[in-house]
Amino acid sequence: MPVGILCAIPQELQHLERELADAAGERRAGATFLRGRLEGREVVLVGSGIGKVNAAMITTLLVDRYGCDPVVMSGVAGGLDPELHIGDVVIATRAVQHDAGVIEHGRLAVYQAGHVPFFNPTDRLGFHVPQELVERVKARLEGFTLPPMSKRAGGEGRPPRIVFGTVLTGDQYIHCEETRERLFRELGGQAVEMEGAAVAQVCEAFGVGWLLIRALSDLAGRDSRFDFAAFVDEVAKSSAAILHRLLPVL
Numbered sequence: 006m007p008v009g010i011l012c013a014i015p016q017e018l019q020h021l022e023r024e025l026a027d028a029a030g031e032r033r034a035g036a037t038f039l040r041g042r043l044e045g046r047e048v049v050l051v052g053s054g055i056g057k058v059n060a061a062m063i064t065t066l067l068v069d070r071y072g073c074d075p076v077v078m079s080g081v082a083g084g085l086d087p088e089l090h091i092g093d094v095v096i097a098t099r100a101v102q103h104d105a106g107v108i109e110h111g112r113l114a115v116y117q118a119g120h121v122p123f124f125n126p127t128d129r130l131g132f133h134v135p136q137e138l139v140e141r142v143k144a145r146l147e148g149f150t151l152p153p154m155s156k157r158a159g160g161e162g163r164p165p166r167i168v169f170g171t172v173l174t175g176d177q178y179i180h181c182e183e184t185r186e187r188l189f190r191e192l193g194g195q196a197v198e199m200e201g202a203a204v205a206q207v208c209e210a211f212g213v214g215w216l217l218i219r220a221l222s223d224l225a226g227r228d229s230r231f232d233f234a235a236f237v238d239e240v241a242k243s244s245a246a247i248l249h250r251l252l253p254v255l
């Protein structure tokens with residue numbers, strides 16, 4: 006089965022598109038689905054556009070029309086964990102839709118997407134990457150290092166860290182220190198982006214594997230939109246490099 010690969014924006018897609026062998030494209034739902042080979046593995050590569058609806062629609066097509074399993078999202082995110090720096094990479098073991106839930110007393114209480122507590126309650130919060138896939142990914146990345154970030158991006162000669170953790174997803178670009186702190190404190194997310202947990206929800210419904218690889222383009226606080234613009238190209242290269250490394254075991 007081919008591996009489905011989505012990227013939200015062209016800066017993330019370009020690093021993979023360049024390397025795609027035997028590429029053949031098909032237009033559908035406003036997106037170009039490129040069948041081809043990467044690292045000898047059959048893949049379908051597509052730019053989804055930004056946000057949960059775009060990600061869900063494209064993931065559905067990757068699985069149901071192109072027969073992909075697993076589906077991997079490669080790209081950038083805002084960092085939430087104060088231990089992490091621009092350029093570090095978060096690989097999800099869990100993804101949570103931080104903008105889903107119940108508004109009470111003027112405030113969002115996050116709840117599992119697709120559920121309302123008094124109608125179809127659940128104990129779950131978020132979606133977990135299948136454990137067996139996490140183990141394969143961890144084993145393949147043992148001893149693997151990324152090149153250090155440029156000085157401009159705060160690189161100090163050390164290679165970026167690759168960590169496993171929770172990725173938060175919402176239809177909101179986070180450019181706010183207060184929100185960044187709250188999301189980390191309340192939901193324990195390492196990174197925040199705008200598509201991953203929607204990919205996860207669709208893949209879980211179809212019973213196929215999924216993976217999110219997110220390199221930090223910014224730290225989701227006050228400077229995040231400036232950092233994003235400055236570093237998106239450089240850090241998106243890191244998530245593509247990790248995907249290349251993983252493809253033979255996906």
Ligand code: ADE
Binds near residue numbers: 082233
């Ligand atoms: N993707 C990259 N940076 C982000 C941020 N700060 N908020 C949401 N999505 C992002």
